[in-house]
């Protein structure tokens with residue numbers, strides 16, 4: 001039997017308002033653009049690798065974020081085979097006696113959705129297993145799902161500078177190195193996994209985050225870290241404001257931030273009293289649906305214009321009083 005460590009890269013719609021997304025989004029949330037895999041024998045020696053770029057046919061234009069993190073360009077994909085052919089090649093390469101291993105359950109879920117969408121039901125892939133779960137059991141933390149990099153650090157595996165992360169083959173290779181380090185790697189066969197259905201709501205939940213924070217004074221809260229360095233709704237990383245708070249007509253305040261990994265998001269805060277009469281700040285961070293660089297820069301410029309108009313108006317009002 002072979003162990004096959006698999007990693008995938010996928011493209012996402014440029015906008016959730018795009019016609020491409022509206023046409024197929026319910027059935028195809030992400031479209032695969034690269035399959036990378038490493039084959040190991042039972043002695044855990046690497047015996048072969050597989051690397052296949054895929055030409056997308058629905059979300060044809062690469063999302064700028066995907067382009068940046070994967071280093072894959074539009075030109076790289078134009079001569080690549082489409083999904084059905086690529087999946088067929090990969091299926092043939094896997095062979096029949098194999099166990100497929102991934103880090104976490106995202107890859108298998110995206111793969112399954114692509115197989116269903118492109119009607120590749122004739123390709124019965126071997127059983128999938130989750131190495132991330134095995135790693136969690138090993139380090140005694142099954143709640144927080146550790147990243148591949150954390151596992152590499154744990155096993156003192158140095159990344160190779162010539163093999164950047166977020167390339168499907170490189171990530172599969174690093175995952176295979178981690179697999180080789182497990183004290184009882186065959187235990188992965190008890191970590192069976194099945195594809196999760198990817199739905200639009202998942203995106204909503206991931207990309208919009210609302211918190212209620214107790215505050216003493218509004219003026220202090222407006223200068224505090226909860227307002228000045230809000231977390232990205234997708235990854236939780238704190239970011240400085242890219243455009244300051246603007247007062248909206250309903251009394252809420254809204255600012256703009258840009259997460260280096262996930263792009264533009266809005267921060268909306270409103271002060272109110274909770275059921276015990278204490279003052280709270282309700283803060284909601286939401287990732288923008290539109291993420292093209294042109295859109296973001298225009299949005300930031302417009303915001304600055306609105307801000308200076310609002311400040312001028314406030315100053316004029318104060319002078320009149």
Ligand SMILES: [Zn+2]
Nearest residue numbers: 232235259262
């Ligand atoms: Zn982020």
